[in-house]
Amino acid sequence: MGAWGFFASNEVRFHHMTMIDNREGFGSSIEVSGDAMYAGSTIMLNDNHVYGETEVTDCPDDESYCKIIDKSGFMMSGVSTGGKGLMPQMSSALPMYKIKSIGSWGGMQRNYRNKFYNFGAKTA
Amino acid sequence: MHPMVEFYDTEFHNVDGDALAWLMPPPAGWANVKDCGEFPCTAPLNVLFTFEDTTFTGSKPSWSAKDFQIIANNTGFAPHVETCEPKEEMNAYVCKADKLGVLMFESEDEDKVDRSLQPIYVAKQGTEMSNKLNSMMDHVWDGFYSGQIRMSRFGSVFEGSRRSVYDLTFTGTPAKKMRFMLTGLSKTMGATLRIAYPGAESRSIVKDGTIVQPNQWNDDTQQYGEVKQSYCGENRYIGV
Numbered sequence: 001m002g003a004w005g006f007f008a009s010n011e012v013r014f015h016h017m018t019m020i021d022n023r024e025g026f027g028s029s030i031e032v033s034g035d036a037m038y039a040g041s042t043i044m045l046n047d048n049h050v051y052g053e054t055e056v057t058d059c060p061d062d063e064s065y066c067k068i069i070d071k072s073g074f075m076m077s078g079v080s081t082g083g084k085g086l087m088p089q090m091s092s093a094l095p096m097y098k099i100k101s102i103g104s105w106g107g108m109q110r111n112y113r114n115k116f117y118n119f120g121a122k123t124a
Numbered sequence: 125m126h127p128m129v130e131f132y133d134t135e136f137h138n139v140d141g142d143a144l145a146w147l148m149p150p151p152a153g154w155a156n157v158k159d160c161g162e163f164p165c166t167a168p169l170n171v172l173f174t175f176e177d178t179t180f181t182g183s184k185p186s187w188s189a190k191d192f193q194i195i196a197n198n199t200g201f202a203p204h205v206e207t208c209e210p211k212e213e214m215n216a217y218v219c220k221a222d223k224l225g226v227l228m229f230e231s232e233d234e235d236k237v238d239r240s241l242q243p244i245y246v247a248k249q250g251t252e253m254s255n256k257l258n259s260m261m262d263h264v265w266d267g268f269y270s271g272q273i274r275m276s277r278f279g280s281v282f283e284g285s286r287r288s289v290y291d292l293t294f295t296g297t298p299a300k301k302m303r304f305m306l307t308g309l310s311k312t313m314g315a316t317l318r319i320a321y322p323g324a325e326s327r328s329i330v331k332d333g334t335i336v337q338p339n340q341w342n343d344d345t346q347q348y349g350e351v352k353q354s355y356c357g358e359n360r361y362i363g364v
Contacts, residue, residue: 052139072146076127076129100263102260102261102277103127103167103279105228105305108128108130108307109128109129110130110132111131111132113135114131114134115135115136116135116136116137116139117139118139119138119140120138120140121140121143
């Protein structure tokens with residue numbers, strides 16, 4: 001998958017990144033719990049470039065390989081009462097985006113000036 | 125978080141309409157006593173994606189527009205909003221409705237994680253809308269057993285055009301103390317919420333720490349004055 005975070009913070013910004021050919025997309029969730037969840041928190045993904053199909057196909061004409069997968073550019077992020085460490089040390093902490101915790105009360109996600117390229121209905 | 129995601133100045137280059145989004149339905153497997161109870165948790169059905177000042181180039185959806193919204197294939201809500209059209213390949217509806225938002229509410233009672241209020245039905249008067257809500261999933265495990273701890277916190281995708289009146293029907297006894305929040309992109313959106321309480325206790329609306337007094341008593345109708353949506357928190361109690 002593309003870049004993803006799930007850290008304890010009131011705000012996270014992913015910006016000026018380029019994502020190519022991702023299976024799960026990218027995004028970031030944050031952990032906000034207790035009274036802090038009522039004070040507001042923000043997720044921002046700004047000025048990113050996200051590519052689906054590129055010149056490198058999943059099934060080239062020479063049939064040397066063929067691995068077709070569904071591709072996502074963006075996965076919905078969120079604010080949760082639980083989070084994860086910066087560097088997961090156990091496989092049970094994976095995948096990064098999956099959390100066993102309830103959603104927080106507040107939290108906004110505002111994404112500015114992102115560009116998405118070449119996503120077809122079917123993977124090429 | 126309240127499940128609303130805002131996109132501004134987004135550019136789509138060669139993005140097919142069927143590929144623009146896929147909104148996952150709540151898995152049927154969530155409907156068990158360890159997770160969500162009798163029916164799956166409803167957060168995936170109440171997401172809202174808003175797009176403003178969007179541009180499309182190359183291959184693009186037939187419905188492409190500068191401003192639009194995407195909501196889930198929630199049969200209790202989406203078909204009942206004017207301008208929302210189903211997109212089967214996205215498992216979603218695409219809308220041109222700037223008064224869409226998300227209504228959050230939760231119990232602040234001591235038993236907020238122990239007692240069920242759900243299912244709760246959010247219905248807009250004058251429509252067939254009936255958005256069935258579940259509370260938060262049980263994520264607590266005590267060894268082999270689930271914790272049976274579910275927060276009574278609810279998010280409902282919402283259409284708040286002026287003069288909207290909604291009935292919130294709790295199938296469990298409503299909480300004594302509740303917190304509400306309505307978010308959306310429009311500064312003029314709003315609605316009147318009606319809750320049928322089983323008891324006649326005194327109730328107050330508190331906004332930013334201050335009680336909002338109910339409307340004046342009307343001697344002609346022998347009840348408090350009608351809510352006219354003149355200001356946030358305007359309220360009255362109707363005895364039955």
